Amino acid sequence: MDLKTMLETLVTNGGYLGWGLYYLGKLLAAGLCMGIGAIGPALGEGKIGASAMEAMARQPELSGTIRTNMILADAIAETTGIYSLLIAIILLLVLP
Amino acid sequence: MSLEGIGERWIVYFGNGGFFGQLNPMTLIMSFSIMIMLVLIARKIKFERIPGRVQGAVETFFDSFWQITEEVVPNPEYRKPTFVIAMTLFLYILVSNVLGGIPGINVTPLASGINVQLFTDVWYSPTSDLNVNLSYAIMVLIISHAFAIKSKGFVSWFKSFFEPTPIMFPMNIVSEIAKPISHSFRLFGNIMGGGMLVLILSSIVKYFVLPVFLWAIFGWFFGIVQAFVFSLLTIVYIGSML
Numbered sequence: 001m002d003l004k005t006m007l008e009t010l011v012t013n014g015g016y017l018g019w020g021l022y023y024l025g026k027l028l029a030a031g032l033c034m035g036i037g038a039i040g041p042a043l044g045e046g047k048i049g050a051s052a053m054e055a056m057a058r059q060p061e062l063s064g065t066i067r068t069n070m071i072l073a074d075a076i077a078e079t080t081g082i083y084s085l086l087i088a089i090i091l092l093l094v095l096p
Numbered sequence: 097m098s099l100e101g102i103g104e105r106w107i108v109y110f111g112n113g114g115f116f117g118q119l120n121p122m123t124l125i126m127s128f129s130i131m132i133m134l135v136l137i138a139r140k141i142k143f144e145r146i147p148g149r150v151q152g153a154v155e156t157f158f159d160s161f162w163q164i165t166e167e168v169v170p171n172p173e174y175r176k177p178t179f180v181i182a183m184t185l186f187l188y189i190l191v192s193n194v195l196g197g198i199p200g201i202n203v204t205p206l207a208s209g210i211n212v213q214l215f216t217d218v219w220y221s222p223t224s225d226l227n228v229n230l231s232y233a234i235m236v237l238i239i240s241h242a243f244a245i246k247s248k249g250f251v252s253w254f255k256s257f258f259e260p261t262p263i264m265f266p267m268n269i270v271s272e273i274a275k276p277i278s279h280s281f282r283l284f285g286n287i288m289g290g291g292m293l294v295l296i297l298s299s300i301v302k303y304f305v306l307p308v309f310l311w312a313i314f315g316w317f318f319g320i321v322q323a324f325v326f327s328l329l330t331i332v333y334i335g336s337m338l
Contacts, residue, residue, distance in 0.1 A: 071321055072321075072324070072325060072328065075282070075321050075322060075325040076282075076325065076329075078282075078286075079278055079281070079282050082281065082282055082285030082286060082289065083281060083285065085285055085289045086281065086284075086285045086288075086289070089288075089289065089292065
């Protein structure tokens with residue numbers, strides 16, 4: 001049984017309880033996915049920012065290069081957060 | 097403007113439908129107009145012996161990328177092709193991301209038909225379609241392996257999958273497959289998620305002032321940073337295989 005027919009049976013046989021369960025699972029999963037998935041990138045970006053600040057304080061003449069590399073590393077560390085955002089969007093909008 | 101139809105795409109079906117029978121007209125229209133725009137701009141800049149202001153700016157801009165390419169790509173023969181590929185991708189992605197921060201024409205499908213929005217939403221950006229990003233990322237993967245075979249020879253390229261020990265062979269295969277996925281999903285998630293976030297946040301304040309700042313952040317700042325990251329990772333992926 002695939003997901004769509006399963007959800008259809010749940011909603012048709014369950015009535016209001018079925019609708020409630022459907023939306024409970026969907027919204028709770030999207031919220032948890034985004035909330036837990038944002039922890040990792042936040043820690044990573046904080047670490048990158050702290051290290052960049054230290055390096056800039058030690059060598060102010062290199063601050064331009066360090067800032068460029070910091071933004072780059074931030075964008076790469078963000079990737080896992082973007083994945084969880086995509087999954088949250090899929091759960092909210094694409095799921096039948 | 098309501099939130100109906102958010103995240104939906106205008107898709108035209110022809111033939112039997114299915115995987116090869118679908119067309120995304122907005123992606124096609126916007127990508128071809130961006131290409132034509134870039135070609136027209138590139139033809140307008142004249143390169144002379146004594147540089148003008150425009151030529152100076154363009155040369156400074158490309159020179160910073162050339163320095164990165166020289167550091168990353170070890171083989172001097174493959175520096176110029178890598179640079180050309182990365183810069184083509186950079187210019188295309190930059191223009192298409194920045195168009196996602198300028199109000200313009202966007203088309204969304206509704207239940208009642210196709211809804212054309214004029215200057216209430218941003219321009220449709222081709223990089224918010226996963227097909228575009230994934231095809232570029234797979235192209236970069238194939239190019240990096242082709243360059244590796246050409247420069248190292250087939251045997252040593254094949255041997256590089258069994259390093260450091262033959263037990264690592266499945267891991268190496270998985271890491272090669274994960275490359276285009278992370279490469280394309282990063283850009284897609286940033287542009288698509290940013291666009292959606294702007295629409296949802298703006299609808300909370302009834303489109304009062306806030307969208308301008310959000311378009312500046314998500315369209316311009318993140319767009320430029322992501323275009324830079326995409327082209328830099330192109331250089332790094334090609335350079336690390338050589």
